Amino acid sequence: MYNLIGAGMIVIGGGIGLGMIGSKAMESIARQPEAAGKIQTAMIIIGALLEGLAFGALILGK
Amino acid sequence: MVAKKSIKLLVVFVLALTSFTAFAQDDTVENNLIDSPEEIRAYIAHHLKDSHDFHLYTNNKTGVHYGFSLPVIVWTNDGLKTFMSSAFQHDDNGTVIVEKDETKLVKYHSKIYELENNATSLNLDEAAHPTNAKRVIDFSITKSVFGMIFTGLIMLLAFGGLARGYKKGKTIPKGFSRVLEPLVIYVRDEIARPNIGEKKYRKFMGFLLTVFFFIWILNMLGLTPFGFNVTGQIAVTACLAIFTMVIYLVSGTKDFWAHTLWMPGVPYILRPILAVIELVGFILIKPFSLLLRLFANITAGHFIVMSLIALMVTLKASFGPVVSTGMSLVLALFIMFIEILVAFLQAFIFTMLSSLFIGMAVEEHDEH
Structure with a gap:
């Protein structure tokens, strides 16, 4: 039961993080469309790091 | 030209490795359909694991499995043993015993066990671990x-x-x-x-x-x-x-x-x-x-x-x-x-x- 609550909290945290990364990346692309490629790559890397953290917590907490 | 030839070679290789086989189950299944949450969970867990054969389709009326078998290569106490996984007849509960030069091998939950000398069937303890068999070193060409x-x-x-x-x-x-x-x-x-x-x-x-x-x-x-x-x-x-x-x-x-x-x-x-x-x-x-x-x-x-x-x-x-x-x-x-x-x-x-x-x-x- 508690690990399910924990898993839910992990997903909420990861979701907030991904949302912030996405929104900031979109804002910066809108501000500087010519840098879209670089921003996208950086966004994907940070997203992957965050995702690794969330998955790690999910698997270790299960 | 070269590419066409090599593709043909690849096809031949794949076909040589995988002969299409169908297994008939002895205890003709009364109802092999998956319908309870536990069975679904077990099926998903089974899919996520590696296995010794390809399983494509099961005909529930006749209980016949369709798929490919793959070579099993195991190192037992008695040395190297090789055979095709069709010898297990798609059994995963340790009931089908494959005998190779007096070595008895069974497959239980996707893992191959070697039965002890005088054993005639696989015994399990309460935690569903085999008691009268030990794991072999498995070099099989599994699905992965x-x-x-x-x-x-x-x-x-x-x-x-x-x-x-x-x-x-x-x-x-x-x-x-x-x-x-x-x-x-x-x-x-x-x-x-x-x-x-x-x-x-x-x-x-x-x-x-x-x-x-x-x-x-x-x-x-x-x-x-x-x-x-x-x-x-x-x-x-x-x-x-x-x-x-x-x-x-x-x-x-x-x-x-x-x-x-x-x-x-x-x-x-x-x-x-x-x-x-x-x-x-x-x-x-x-x-x-x-x-x-x-x-x-x-x-x-x-x-x-x-x-x-x-x-x-x-x-x-x-x-x-x-x-x-x-x-x-x-x-x-x-x-x-x-x-x-x-x-x-x-x-x-x-x-x-x-x-x-x-x-x-x-x-x-x-x-x-």
């Missing part, structure tokens, strides 16, 4: 091993063709190589060059390209109905991550080790603490996050697809067969499209982070 060999052959053929074209001095590749060239250039210009640096990226291109296409092709194979789950095996991803770790540790420059072990520009008291943190980061955490990300993503993807397909069983009682099947079809199709994206994205991210770590290790710093 077959997937990896297959991917290796595909890559050898495709990129061998591309390389031969360049050797002949053609600047514009012909045929399938024309599809591959932009991908190779993408990996070079978007992944390796910006992260490793203009001077040193060439040395690591071989590894990065191999890892990228290996992971990508295996991820895509995982979406076919054959049910490969190779990059969802933690051993495979761990092995890939260890390759990356060894490469960046071996190719680390003097500057890298100086910065790791004795960080300049911070107070002396902090330097040993930082050294421990950096070392743990490079040896443990970075490879661990690499292997976990790929493993968890692919496993989660397979899990979601299987769960959505299972919706047609779990929701049948409340919504009726047509609506529940339609719902699961639409949702599974939607997730499948996302999975195609994820298959590429995970290959990209693994390669990207590998080159990022390699770039950290080979970077040369100016004097501070």
